[in-house]
Amino acid sequence: MARMTSSARPLLNRRLAEFGTTIFAEMSALAAGTGSINLGQGFPDTDGPEEIREAAVRALRDGRGNQYPPGPGIPELRAAVAAHQERRYGLSYDPDTEVLVTAGATEAIAAALLALLEPGDEVIALEPYYDSYAASIALAGGTRVPVTLRPEDAAPAPDGTPHRRFRLDLDELRDAVTDRTRLLLLNTPHNPTGTVLTRAELTEIARLAVERDLLVVTDEVYEHLVFDDAEHIPLATLPGMRERTVTIGSAGKTFSFTGWKVGWVTAPPALVGAVRSAKQFLTYVASGPFQYAVAEALALPDSYFEEFRADMLRKRDVLAAGLTDAGFSVFRPQGTYFITTDIRPLGESDGFAFCRALPERAGVVAIPNAVFYDHRDAGAPFVRFAFCKRTDVLEEAARRLKAAW
Known part of the structure; x- marks a missing residue:
């Protein structure tokens, strides 16, 4: 024994x-x-659109996705993600080489960090942060460096009520970068504070990333949930950022199907290839029939x-x-x-x-x-x-x- x-x-x-x-x-x-x-x-307590649920049922009945889907994701979904990025933000991605489907955004985060970090590399993340960030950095052998969003009073809300928000100190962010910093891990709209980084803030972050030659992984799963006068601006749209940014999206938050676990990465071919190398040894593939349904969901009208x-x-x-x-x-x-x-x-x-x-x-x-x-x-x-x-x-x-x- x-x-x-x-x-x-x-x-x-x-x-x-x-x-x-x-x-x-x-x-x-x-x-x-x-x-x-x-x-x-x-997680919502109601399901998303009925026609998207029916699309998943149709895929199951038609035998689409009941076996292993392609490693990068089904072509229909990769094309739908690329079309969404082009239509919403003017970002052009090749669905064959610049889009990768993942088992939700959580796997995308883990795969990106496992792929892009060497032991000892420093990762700057905006604190407070989603708990999987810390675990994924640790799994990759990286060192997390928190930059804290701090509460402040802001202009009153549109209805006149007092408004408090959490704000990024750009000087603190810049000071956190060292010769060991490899990557910035951003989240906007930001969970849990609800802060949406402004164009001015993102412009300074982009300038810093270019100046210090940093990679950026940006978690944008709440991209369709911005309120009042806030605007979601993908970091990859800013000068010098498309070639160094891994953008993460998710169907769960936008279509209220969190249990389907369908996420994606968009990035240049070299970055997508790196993330795919890690992802294939995590889940390999996932959510086969649901990928077909999410492809239809992304094509829903504005x-x-x-x-x-x-x-x-x-x-x-x-x-x-x-x-x-x-x-x-x-x-x-x-x-x-x-x-x-x-x-x-x-x-x-x-x-x-x-x-x-x-x-x-x-x-x-x-x-x-x-x-x-x-x-x-x-x-x-x-x-x-x-x-x-x-x-x-x-x-x-x-x-x-x-x-x-």
Whole structure:
């Protein structure tokens, strides 16, 4: 009988030692156990367009995608991604050499970092950041260098209410670049803060990347969820950036089919080839029939994207008003489908303790923003709520929260 390895040696790879069960699993389990409204994890509680669901059913019945699809993704979807980038942003990509389909944006991020980093390379990311960024950098042997988005007061919202946002300090970003910096990992619209980087900010980021010869991986999965006067500007559209930028997109956030796990990468051939080399040894391929459906979804008329955005804007305003009424200080997001709040006006300062107690206290689940920070103290008083839920669910959550304080 084989002997067990020594108990003195940890089982978990040291690169992953700091990562345990995600906060999303913990909070979702709390939601299920207490019957709470789950505004923690970012998934809608309604499905996307009926015609796109039917397209997936049709692909299944027609035997398309039931076996392994091509490694780079089916030609129809790669062509649809390229057409979307051209139609929306004037970015021209060759669907055969400059588009890669992935198992959601999370795999795209992991594959890009595994492909492009050498051990010891530094990666600058905007803190707070989606938790898979830190894990993917660690898996690649890189060193993450956080640049923190900091809260500030901004101009009032269109309805006159006070407006707070998180802002990037460009001087801090520039100072973070060293001779070991290989890559900038950006996210705009930004999860969890809801910040949308402006053209002026992106122009300075582009100038820095060109000046220091940096690669950029940009997570743009919330590209169709921008509100008020914000504008989504793909970094690859700026001078000198197309040739050094890996742009990541996703069907889950735009079409409300998060379980389908269909994402994509657009980049020059050399970068796509590098990412594909890593991706093929992760999932190899995924989501065969759903790729055909997403190809049809990307060709939906502009009216779909406008109606989707308008619906999420209404939901944002419902939850923002409810949270404000319940006593939270609200950062009204310019994008995504998350609202960050400050819990200090409620007499609280520890987001972890607050979120763990919230299901029993109010019957609502949220996420402590501190999990998205290396500098945990900077995120301690902030809590994130998702508003990609039915309006009646958001209204009930707001009533419960107000009643709890």
